[in-house]
Amino acid sequence: MQSSAPSERLEQLHLEPELDVERALQRRAAAGPLFKEPTKPVGAATPTEVSFGPFRLLRSQFLLLEGDKPVPLGSRALEILIALLERNGELVSKQDLMARVWPNVFVEPANLSVHVSALRRALRDGQAGNRFIVNIPGRGYCFVASVAM
Known part of the structure; x- marks a missing residue:
């Protein structure tokens, strides 16, 4: 042939x-690669475990726990959480988050909103007095809860 x-x-x-x-x-x-590997800690200064409220983020395992139970959360939402925790208390622009979560890919800003919404749902943000993520309209997001490393 x-x-x-x-x-x-x-x-x-x-x-x-x-x-x-x-x-x-x-x-x-x-x-x-179409699928990127989970975020790994960069250097010794980056904490591998971060606690806030009833949650624990194990960065090296790319895993969010509530107590000892894994929280079902997509990789994009988890990447957003990691980015916000790295800059706890600071405004993280929508552009910075989109560049981190979707590197070299054009996505609509609505994609970011969808994943932040899923993250808030998983954290039960705004319920029972829990407040973790604040939106600054038109600018970005800020992680506002107390964090222990």
């Missing part, structure tokens, strides 16, 4: 002939 050129294969499949599949695949490969 004779190998045909990419453009001939595209025409056989009735795809758009102007679509350069090989180039798109090369760009995808050059962009790096």
Whole structure:
């Protein structure tokens, strides 16, 4: 069987002939892995365990616990939590959070809101006197709870 050129294969499949599949695949490969590994502590100054309220974040395991039970939380929401905890008490801009959680990818700001909302739900933020994350409209988010390292 004779190998045909990419453009001939595209025409056989009735795809758009102007679509350069090989180039798109090369760009995808050059962009790096589709799924990034969990955030690892950077240097000795970065705490591997952070406690706040009834929760404990184990950074080295990319895990949030309430007591001894794992909190079901997606990786993006967990990455947002880590970014906010790293700058506890400081305003973290929406742009900074989006660049960290979705590096080299364009996403709508609504994606950030969805994941922050999921994070707040998991933390039961605003319930029973718990307040962890404050939104500064149009600017970003701030982690406001007391933190123990």
